[in-house]
Amino acid sequence: xxxxxxxxxxxxxxxxxxxxxxxxxxxxxxxxxxxxxxxxxxxxxxxxxxxxxxxxxxxxxxxxxxxxxxxxxxxxxxxxxxxxxxxxxxxxxxxxxxxxxxxxxxxxxxxxxxxxxxxxxxxxxxxxxxxxxxxxxxxxxxxxxxxxxxxxxxxxxxxxxxxxxxxxxxxxxxxxxxxxxxxxxxxxxxxxxxxxxxxxxxxxxxxxxxxxxxxxxxxxxxxxxxxxxxxxxxxxxxxxxxxxxxxxxxxxxxxxxxxxxxxxxxxxxxxxxxxxxxxxxxxxxxxxxxxxxxxxx
Amino acid sequence: xxxxxxxxxxxxxxxxxxxxxxxxxxxxxxxxxxxxxxxxxxxxxxxxxxxxxxxxxxxxxxxxxxxxxxxxxxxxxxxxxxxxxxxxxxxxxxxxxxxxxxxxxxxxxxxxxxxxxxxxxxxxxxxxxxxxxxxxxxxxxxxxxxxxxxxx
Numbered sequence: 001x002x003x004x005x006x007x008x009x010x011x012x013x014x015x016x017x018x019x020x021x022x023x024x025x026x027x028x029x030x031x032x033x034x035x036x037x038x039x040x041x042x043x044x045x046x047x048x049x050x051x052x053x054x055x056x057x058x059x060x061x062x063x064x065x066x067x068x069x070x071x072x073x074x075x076x077x078x079x080x081x082x083x084x085x086x087x088x089x090x091x092x093x094x095x096x097x098x099x100x101x102x103x104x105x106x107x108x109x110x111x112x113x114x115x116x117x118x119x120x121x122x123x124x125x126x127x128x129x130x131x132x133x134x135x136x137x138x139x140x141x142x143x144x145x146x147x148x149x150x151x152x153x154x155x156x157x158x159x160x161x162x163x164x165x166x167x168x169x170x171x172x173x174x175x176x177x178x179x180x181x182x183x184x185x186x187x188x189x190x191x192x193x194x195x196x197x198x199x200x201x202x203x204x205x206x207x208x209x210x211x212x213x214x215x216x217x218x219x220x221x222x223x224x225x226x227x228x229x230x231x232x233x234x235x236x237x238x239x240x241x242x243x244x245x246x247x248x249x250x251x252x253x254x255x256x257x258x259x260x261x262x263x264x265x266x267x268x269x270x271x272x273x274x275x276x277x278x279x280x281x282x283x284x285x286x287x288x289x290x291x292x293x294x295x296x297x
Numbered sequence: 298x299x300x301x302x303x304x305x306x307x308x309x310x311x312x313x314x315x316x317x318x319x320x321x322x323x324x325x326x327x328x329x330x331x332x333x334x335x336x337x338x339x340x341x342x343x344x345x346x347x348x349x350x351x352x353x354x355x356x357x358x359x360x361x362x363x364x365x366x367x368x369x370x371x372x373x374x375x376x377x378x379x380x381x382x383x384x385x386x387x388x389x390x391x392x393x394x395x396x397x398x399x400x401x402x403x404x405x406x407x408x409x410x411x412x413x414x415x416x417x418x419x420x421x422x423x424x425x426x427x428x429x430x431x432x433x434x435x436x437x438x439x440x441x442x443x444x445x446x447x448x449x
Contacts, residue, residue, distance in 0.1 A: 102427020
């Protein structure tokens with residue numbers, strides 16, 4: 001019907017593929033609903049087709065298969081926070097999940113929805129980029145394909161999915177020995193806040209030499225989409241963990257902010273805010289300053 | 298479109314437009330006006346209800362998404378004329394002032410105690426972080442939850 005909202009309730013991926021067959025620009029996929037329902041109301045969209053993914057039980061899981069962690073698209077942030085697999089292998093993802101919205105939002109909102117919504121200040125996305133995840137998708141033919149998270153989230157509120165495609169899974173590698181990860185954010189208040197700046201860091205520290213061998217630093221809320229900052233990463237790789245490295249790390253972050261949002265009114269605030277974030281990242285990843293001094297070479 | 302929904306242990310068969318939110322159906326079809334619409338975007342928590350044991354904002358879930366789920370609203374806290382210990386504790390501690398946030402606040406606290414009978418102060422604060430209260434300053438609410446824990 002022209003002026004009605006249709007509602008599809010697939011119970012399996014097979015049924016979902018059939019529902020996707022006629023998908024057009026008036027087809028909306030809903031999972032937790034915390035973003036879509038607000039959007040439909042804001043844009044006064046009263047007709048079209050809503051496909052509810054929440055009834056698809058086979059999209060709700062967190063599994064470890066050897067060196068890979070698979071997270072079903074319907075997994076909520078509350079479920080991620082309580083996942084032993086993620087607590088052990090992907091602390092930055094758990095830290096991001098913990099800081100998303102409120103208890104009510106975390107109980108409903110899903111990882112698949114957070115990616116598809118592609119909000120520039122989304123908290124899970126920087127952590128997913130830092131983890132180097134791949135996103136598994138399915139089309140109306142029931143075919144599955146993989147893309148890097150960076151190819152799925154392509155801009156502010158923009159994803160690269162066609163109307164007849166759906167995110168089904170997030171695939172994260174188990175980070176090897178010596179890897180640590182961190183997520184932090186700064187907003188206008190401590191909790192239930194939209195990030196004015198957020199950051200995920202994954203580092204590999206060689207315990208024998210004390211040198212950082214690999215670093216991925218992802219910044220969010222600094223542009224249309226979260227991105228890896230080469231200039232900050234270069235500052236870390238090959239270095240010993242010292243207090244002066246922390247200073248250099250902070251300086252590099254400020255430089256990145258100056259480049260990314262030159263001329264923006266939020267720049268002075270974010271230059272200051274990133275200092276607290278860099279301190280949090282350092283103490284979280286490398287322990288207290290006292291511990292670091294003892295290891296200085 | 299037909300919707301079969303279980304609210305406060307009663308099964309209802311309703312005709313519901315797919316774009317209606319759970320909040321709309323609770324208030325308008327079922328007359329359960331405890332859950333309130335404050336912001337309509339997940340900021341204030343006045344519409345909080347419990348779905349399958351978890352607190353959620355009923356303004357951010359479509360009514361048809363609640364099919365087959367167990368919904369509990371603030372109206373079910375009182376049983377056979379007896380208030381829930383949380384309600385008693387809210388009254389005892391002056392945790393209700395204007396009252397607009399109270400149904401949502403109670404449901405967030407109820408969900409917390411259902412899943413975690415002995416929460417820490419920090420856990421109480423996280424449970425109600427999605428519920429705005431402009432009157433009490435939250436201290437009395439936290440105090441009330443702690444009293445309810447003691448009176449278990």
